[in-house]
Amino acid sequence: MTIRLGGLFLSAAVVFGETMLVPSRAQPAPSATVPASFDCGKATRAVDRFIRANAALRWQDLALSRSYRAVLDKLSGPARAELVAEQRDWVSERDRRCAADRSFAELNDPASSIHDQAYDCMTIVYQGRRQTLGDRAAAPIATRVIGEIDLGPIARARPELVETGRVPVAGMRLSPDGSHVAILLPSRELDGPDQLWLYRVADRKLTAATPRPDTRAQHPADVVAAITGLAWRGDTLFAIASLWGDGSDGESGPTAYYAATATGSRRLRDKPAEAQDRWESVTGGLVYREDEFSDDLDAVQSLRGNDRWLVWTADRGRGTIDLHIRARNPLGAPYLVAWGGWELAQFLFDDARSRLIYPADTGIAQFDLATHAERRIAGTGRGDQPYAVSADHGTFLWATRNDCGDEFLADPEADAPERFCLAAMTGTEAATPWPSGR
Structure with a gap:
């Protein structure tokens, strides 16, 4: 059986600016979607059991283990031994700062301040270490900020669309040379x-x-x-x-x-x-076989693909979204690229080169489907959203609540104005054409 599924647009709640956040620490997330990076049967320490019991921390640990392995595989001899020792020291410092001598019951009680403090501490130290190791595994893609798109003229022409001071955007496309941007505005009557x-x-x-x-x-x-x-x-x-x-x-x-x-x-x-x-097509659409999905089709949100790969997000409930890829020929096992909130549904797919750009929690990242190699795009941070990449000049368009080009990891203020930023990718990616808006 073949099925056609479109996938450009986010839900109306996202398009029209309702609050859609990563699940809070008080919300239990489905456990089956995020595998642990370690043998759970051997997890006897309180801090390891705390990580095992929390899907968000399991994801942080799994993502860190991937970055660590990517760096480790490039090293040998004293340099390799030095990284192993450095990582052991980081783990010890993580435990000291975030868990201390707390019991598992204290750490895992969602109603306690100890739980909240430990969760916040773990999230911060993991994200910092992930960015450090990720940048060592693959240098970030360099960018030079071009400018910010002012949607004021649209707000004045379409005041009925403006909500909480902002113009909702259904999608953007860059011209092949990056000199122009097509801006799609959402309908209040139709899904598009x-x-x-x-x-x-x-x-x-x-x-x-x-x-x-x-x-x-x-x-x-x-x-x-x-x-x-x-x-x-x-x-x-x-x-x-x-x-x-x-x-x-x-x-x-x-x-x-x-x-x-x-x-x-x-x-x-x-x-x-x-x-x-x-x-x-601005509404997308992809034909695939039903047997290519081991996932619940009702959970599938955004879907892209080419003749070699499927890329999709799945809604796990309570605002939890995960991003998967799967080889099509031959059919491979699903691979979890990222886990988080609704922001993951807004990814870009380069069907010609089987790569995607997605909003990671350390900044916007480029991911190679064949090698699983990931590179952070410099000048982007947590909470930023990718919108388009040009075909030939490496121009990148994204949304942020920080200043354009600011990549600090702190959570952006919810009431900060959303900015649409343009940048030239000045590293090796600038010479590598990208199809626009896939």
Whole structure:
């Protein structure tokens, strides 16, 4: 049996800015989704049992063990012995600072301040050590901040969308050369975007690429209901729109085409020949076999893939999301890339090179599906969200509540303004083309 599943858009709660956070320490998370990095049968110390009993700490420990092994495998002789001793010292310091002589019952009582203090302490020391070892295993991808996208003109043109002072965004795409950004705005009626804007990076100019949606209860025929596809040709952004039409539900109505540059937009009489073979669906969609999933299909959220790999997130309940990959030919076992909250659903997939960019809890990371090698993108931090990568100049677009280019690990303030940042990847990635918006 084959099934088609789309996967660009997050839930409405995410799109419209409701609070969707990583599970708090008081919420028990499903235990089966995060394997331990050690033999649980030999976990007799209180601190090891505490890690084993908490899925979030198990994930931190598993992720650290992967980074440690990646560094260790590159070393030999005295350098290898030095790292082993260094890691033993780190473990001793972790235990001293975070657990001391507390019993397992004290550490694992979710209603106690001891539990909270130990959990917070463990999270902080793990993330710091993970970033240190991760950067030793693979140097971060260097970036140079280009600027920040000001959505003020959109807020003024579409005030009905603004909530808590921000404009919700359904998705973004970069032109192949990184000189322009396509900004998709979410519909309040359909599951998808209903307007497209064009941003020119050089002078920060925003232009509406498609008309403002009609907000009347009974929509007139021939007005835009949803944006279904886009294409780039030089500085021109093309769009396919579904129209409401007479009696249409908006998603299956007549089709219209638009072309936009920074100087303005126009509706086209016919399908543009210059955009032939360049169209990209904004709603995604992937055909796969039911037997390729050992997971509960009802839990699957975002899904991407190519002929070699499947990449998906699964909802484990209570705000817990995990990110998996699986080889398709031959069929391999699922591999847990990351574990966390709703932010994991917003990952980018490079189908040509079988890599993904995802929001790790130490910053945004690039992950190679074949080798499981991971590199942090410099200038990004915890809580940042990837949005797009250009095809040929290594331009990267992400959202943050910090300053653009700030990568400190502290949790960002929930009420801090969200910024959309552009940066040039100035390391080796700058010479490696990326498909945009996959």
